Amino acid sequence: MLHILWLIIKFILILLGIGLGLILLAVLLILFCPVRYSACGTKEQDDWKQITGQVRVSWLFHAVSLRATWKEGSLEKVFCLFGIPVSELLKKRRQKKAHTSEKKKETSGTGKTEKKRDTEKKRKAGNVTVESVHKEKIAELPKAEEHLKPKPEIQKPIAQEPSAEKTVSQEKKQRRNPFSSLISRIKKLFHGILAKLRNIRSTVRKITGNISWWRDFLEHPRVKAAISLVWKNAKFLIRHVLPTRASGEIAFSCEDPAVTGSILAILGMTIPFHKNCVQITPLFQGENYFRGNISVRGRIYGFVFIKAAIVIYFNKNIKYVIKRWKTRRA
Structure with missing residues (x-):
């Protein structure tokens, strides 16, 4: 029994050692394996659109590389893994998916035709008659008539007329002196100006405090x-x-x-x-x-x-x- 446990622990430790070794190898590659880049460009004609250029970035001894070329006003990008362009692999995968989807459509089409045939056979073999359908419709008619009966109207409450007191108060408001409204507006403007001046004063104090703090901070x-x-x-x-x-x-x-x-x-x-x-x-x-x-x-x-x-x-x-x-x- 102990021998089996020791073998299991040994196997787990070997797996952990392999995992830690791979992680350490990846860290060392990231730190000490350089990312190399190169760029070139030429202009041999008067037209600026005829400029040609190329930029290439590679890592892990060109195992991972990205190449971008500018030629005749168009940009082409190619990403490669171990010298194999990824775009070609993606195209092949898309072609496989399209091929499998076509096969599925063909199989689904054959299944639909078989279902249609089965339904036609069931309709022919059914014992449902036209008279039974008419009887069901006649039985449903009284239920529909009950729904169509007019409902009793609900009497709406009569809106009460506005009281005489409200009309009197409105007339009093209209007869007010116009000078009082002007004075109230002037007071509101005055209070608003005072509030704005207080806000400006507080903001100026904050700015001066921040300037002094920044000056002491940077001169330390x-x-x-x-x-x-x-x-x-x-x-x-x-x-x-x-x-x-x-x-x-x-x-x-x-x-x-x-x-x-x-x-x-x-x-x-x-x-x-x-x-x-x-x-x-x-x-x-x-x-x-x-x-x-x-x-x-x-x-x-x-x-x-x-x-x-x-x-x-x-x-x-x-x-x-x-x-x-x-x-x-x-």
């Missing part, structure tokens, strides 16, 4: 340290997400040479990102012109985001900021 040294930490991690994450490789050539010009120069100055600010791997050539020809191609690649690791989140969450200055925000104490 621990709050400044927390903001600098968040900004430092945000810059690190942006650098990690940006592409690691870039290449391409761009040639452009505008009708106004000054506009061309300002665009060149803006594009020059992007050199730290692509490390001068994209060649930009301005053409001061006095016409609108744009040609070029560009391609970028990059990767994203999951553990980088987890690390930044842990550093921010367990920092003492961040905890102080959260507590002060909840309590709103100076």
Whole structure:
């Protein structure tokens, strides 16, 4: 008996170990297997609609991939699992469902024809006569006549005429002095203006109190340290997400040479990102012109985001900021 129990416990422990191992493997893949992406685009004609581009995102050594292409003004998306497009699998499944539904319709049609035949046979073999039907109808006639008899009318109560006292009170209201109504309206307006002024005063006090609280909150040294930490991690994450490789050539010009120069100055600010791997050539020809191609690649690791989140969450200055925000104490 103990031997059997030990075998059962051993089997359960093996299953738990396999499950925990699979969960650990999935977590490690999510954290340390990068999500790779690549994008490319070209423009070789004057029409902006003739731009072609492609974006591809893959994970787990291209086992899971998504590809989107833009060509001739249309977007095409393909999602693949282990190199097999999911759209084809869905089409095959739909075709199978349609085939099975057609078979069901055919079988249901044959069943209906058989039922019709059975009903016709029953009608022919039935012993119901026309005379029995007429007798049933004649028996139902007196019941219908009882329902058609006129019901006794219910006498409605006569509405009483309005009393003379009400008419006298209405006449008195009409004979009131018109100056009293004007005075009452002026009083209502005056009270309404006073109430609005009081509300404005209270809102101004609240705004000034909030401004002073925000000023003290932002000027606190621990709050400044927390903001600098968040900004430092945000810059690190942006650098990690940006592409690691870039290449391409761009040639452009505008009708106004000054506009061309300002665009060149803006594009020059992007050199730290692509490390001068994209060649930009301005053409001061006095016409609108744009040609070029560009391609970028990059990767994203999951553990980088987890690390930044842990550093921010367990920092003492961040905890102080959260507590002060909840309590709103100076």
